[in-house]
Amino acid sequence: xxxVVAKKQSKPISSYxxxxxxxxxxSILALPMTxxxxxxxxxxxxxxxxxxxxxxxxxxxxxxxxxxxxxxxxLTVPAYIATSIRxxxxxxxxxxxxxxxxIPLGIxxxxxxxxxxxxxxxxxITLPLWAGYLVKIIAMRLxxxxxxxxxxxxxxxxxxxxxxxxxxxxxxxxxxxxxxMALPVYTAIRxxxxxxxxxxxxxxxxxxxxxxRVVFPLITPAVIAGSVFTFSLSLGDYxxxxxxxxxxxxxxxxxAQNINLNPPVAAAYxxxxxxxxxxxxxxxxxxxxxxxx
Amino acid sequence: MKGKKLAILSALSASVLIISGCSSGSExxxxxxxxxxxxxxxxxxxxxxxxxxxxxxxxxxxxxWTDKFTADxxxxxxxxxxxxxxxxxxxxxxxxxDIVSASGDAALRLIxxxxxxxxxxxxxxxxxxxxxxxxxxxxxxxxxxxPYGVPIGRGANLLQYNEDVTGGAPESWxxxxxxxxxxKGKITAYDAPIYIADAAVxxxxxxxxxxxxxxxxxxxxxxxxxxxLLKQQNQVIGEYWxxxxxxxxxxxxxxxxxxxxxxxxxxxxxxxxxxTTLPVEGSTGWFDSWLVSSTTKNINCAYAWMDYTSKPxxxxxxxxxxxxxxxxxxxxxxxxxxxxxxxxxxxxxxxxFKRIWPWTTPIETCVDGRKDxxxxxxxxxxxxxxxxxx
Numbered sequence: 049x050x051x052v053v054a055k056k057q058s059k060p061i062s063s064y065x066x067x068x069x070x071x072x073x074x075s076i077l078a079l080p081m082t083x084x085x086x087x088x089x090x091x092x093x094x095x096x097x098x099x100x101x102x103x104x105x106x107x108x109x110x111x112x113x114x115x116x117x118x119x120x121x122x123l124t125v126p127a128y129i130a131t132s133i134r135x136x137x138x139x140x141x142x143x144x145x146x147x148x149x150x151i152p153l154g155i156x157x158x159x160x161x162x163x164x165x166x167x168x169x170x171x172x173i174t175l176p177l178w179a180g181y182l183v184k185i186i187a188m189r190l191x192x193x194x195x196x197x198x199x200x201x202x203x204x205x206x207x208x209x210x211x212x213x214x215x216x217x218x219x220x221x222x223x224x225x226x227x228x229m230a231l232p233v234y235t236a237i238r239x240x241x242x243x244x245x246x247x248x249x250x251x252x253x254x255x256x257x258x259x260x261r262v263v264f265p266l267i268t269p270a271v272i273a274g275s276v277f278t279f280s281l282s283l284g285d286y287x288x289x290x291x292x293x294x295x296x297x298x299x300x301x302x303x304a305q306n307i308n309l310n311p312p313v314a315a316a317y318x319x320x321x322x323x324x325x326x327x328x329x330x331x332x333x334x335x336x337x338x339x340x341x
Numbered sequence: 342m343k344g345k346k347l348a349i350l351s352a353l354s355a356s357v358l359i360i361s362g363c364s365s366g367s368e369x370x371x372x373x374x375x376x377x378x379x380x381x382x383x384x385x386x387x388x389x390x391x392x393x394x395x396x397x398x399x400x401x402x403x404x405x406w407t408d409k410f411t412a413d414x415x416x417x418x419x420x421x422x423x424x425x426x427x428x429x430x431x432x433x434x435x436x437x438x439d440i441v442s443a444s445g446d447a448a449l450r451l452i453x454x455x456x457x458x459x460x461x462x463x464x465x466x467x468x469x470x471x472x473x474x475x476x477x478x479x480x481x482x483x484x485x486x487x488p489y490g491v492p493i494g495r496g497a498n499l500l501q502y503n504e505d506v507t508g509g510a511p512e513s514w515x516x517x518x519x520x521x522x523x524x525k526g527k528i529t530a531y532d533a534p535i536y537i538a539d540a541a542v543x544x545x546x547x548x549x550x551x552x553x554x555x556x557x558x559x560x561x562x563x564x565x566x567x568x569x570l571l572k573q574q575n576q577v578i579g580e581y582w583x584x585x586x587x588x589x590x591x592x593x594x595x596x597x598x599x600x601x602x603x604x605x606x607x608x609x610x611x612x613x614x615x616x617t618t619l620p621v622e623g624s625t626g627w628f629d630s631w632l633v634s635s636t637t638k639n640i641n642c643a644y645a646w647m648d649y650t651s652k653p654x655x656x657x658x659x660x661x662x663x664x665x666x667x668x669x670x671x672x673x674x675x676x677x678x679x680x681x682x683x684x685x686x687x688x689x690x691x692x693x694f695k696r697i698w699p700w701t702t703p704i705e706t707c708v709d710g711r712k713d714x715x716x717x718x719x720x721x722x723x724x725x726x727x728x729x730x731x
Contacts, residue, residue, distance in 0.1 A: 103720060104720075109434070109454055121724070125727070125728055126728070126731070127727060127728040127729070127730065127731045128727070130731050131731070189587070189590065190590070190594075193590065193591070193594030193595065193596050194594055194595030194596045195594050195595045196594060211526065211579070211596060212579070212580060212596060290583075290584070290587070291584075291587055294578075294579050294580045295575065295578050295579065295580060295581060295730060297730045297731070301730075302727055305723075305726070305727065306723070306727070308425070308427035308428055308430065308431045309427050309534065309719075309720075309723040310720065310723055310724070313724075313727075
């Protein structure tokens with residue numbers, strides 16, 4: 049008995065928190081909330097508010113104020129509109145290609161491959177993540193230069209690469225973000241009970257029908273989760289365009305160009321990808337897959 | 342994300358930094374008067390403060406010459422490398438740095454913005470007759486007769502070409518501007534608003550009716566003509582470069598046949614068939630100088646640094662390390678290697694540099710002396726540049 053009392057006294061903080069649930073909750077959440085509000089939300093807010101500020105045309109100095117000129121510019125200058133649309137299409141293409149390759153690969157890895165092949169493929173998919181992001185972009189640049197690996201390897205077949213252009217940007221971004229799609233899709237397919245495939249085939253469904261009617265509905269949440277990564281990361285990227293796009297300009301290129309010269313325009317323009325992603329998430333929510341994620 | 346936050350922070354501090362002092366504007370011999378905040382200059386040398394925070398181009402501040410400086414003066418050197426002129430301006434406006442190695446396109450912005458102070462040349466004995474004549478008193482760092490900068494070195498934006506493909510040096514910049522260029526899709530151009538000046542240089546020669554007298558003093562119509570030319574170039578361009586490594590690999594890898602380059606990039610490319618030339622129209626170039634922050638706490642270290650780096654041997658070491666023409670031409674005679682370096686980079690060739698327009702920030706005051714029109718500012722150039730690439 050005395051032992052128990054002694055134990056209780058030795059933990060005053062625990063016994064204090066045990067009785068006060070609100071203090072307990074607060075102490076658990078204090079650190080993450082400080083982080084989210086203090087570091088994340090506030091800095092994002094500071095960034096977006098700059099979009100309404102003025103720039104001194106003489107010295108490029110930024111001063112607080114309120115004007116909508118920057119938004120007008122972002123929404124009316126043809127070059128900006130073209131860049132927004134181009135970036136959106138690039139991001140959608142990257143996402144579509146990632147989905148297109150991730151599903152068959154996931155099915156093969158989860159259901160067909162021998163364990164050692166599966167492990168080998170898992171390593172092969174994740175291995176590029178170990179290399180630096182810039183290193184991978186430069187590697188793609190070197191592969192697709194005029195006298196680079198691609199043209200050398202394809203020369204016997206009379207095929208030449210397209211040179212630095214939008215297709216190469218899409219390819220590079222697909223290469224960069226593919227693991228973020230492949231891994232959730234693979235995990236989701238692994239969780240599908242094998243007897244569903246048997247049942248589907250017993251009912252006379254061919255391979256593609258099974259994928260379309262059985263696999264796809266079950267892995268939609270994983271595909272959406274993966275696509276949020278591939279889509280939003282592609283929208284924000286600009287180094288791929290700079291190094292492998294030739295004269296291709298993306299939203300990020302314009303933001304990067306303006307970040308020192310005209311921060312308010314950069315801030316206003318950064319609303320465009322945010323807007324695209326909000327629309328994307330709303331569409332995803334419509335399909336109901338966000339709830340099942 | 343980090344970059345954005347940084348920009349906001351610097352924007353905030355910049356707005357605090359705007360100096361309340363009244364403006365002064367007096368005319369100098371060139372007839373150009375520019376309104377600048379009135380900032381007093383350093384009167385006499387005092388105690389060394391013990392440290393010096395430098396914003397510099399890569400290769401300008403190296404232990405090979407900072408160690409001796411620190412030993413001599415006790416000023417510990419803290420370098421911060423910046424990648425572009427715009428980044429330099431942003432960094433200087435944070436108020437955390439004492440001195441910057443600014444190119445002319447950053448210098449005038451900093452001077453007009455009150456971010457840097459006029460210099461007392463009497464306190465810099467090495468700023469002597471040995472400094473190349475073409476680097477003294479230029480409008481980008483000498484305003485209303487007051488010097489704001491101490492020259493470091495200079496280089497030209499040359500036309501680089503792959504001789505295997507072109508079969509000789511192109512005589513004109515037309516190979517990078519005109520739609521009928523034989524090198525469509527294999528052209529590279531510098532990726533910054535200041536490149537508009539290169540279009541203006543081309544127009545000065547080929548369309549005299551536009552009346553451009555200085556590529557950095559463009560009125561609205563002249564800027565529109567330059568932008569039209571850039572948009573035309575956009576149809577034949579292969580790549581814009583801002584990263585030197587990307588430009589070098591592009592030439593070496595065969596993606597680019599002609600385009601803007603620096604002598605030092607040609608050297609790094611290291612191929613016999615990749616050469617540079619200065620076409621008949623002339624070109625633009627970068628002339629770098631040390632500028633001292635108006636809010637520096639280490640003024641004596643800053644002056645000591647400018648004097649030290651103007652010595653022939655130190656100035657030469659910087660120029661060799663970076664790959665440019667040294668400002669102090671006394672370096673050239675110091676050894677055969679130094680002479681070879683000077684010859685490669687045209688250090689003593691004033692005739693060569695007379696054909697080069699040093700990068701200068703465009704401001705509303707026309708730097709060509711026109712008073713009847715307002716010229717376009719760097720902000721206009723930035724906005725216009727964004728429309729070029731589409």
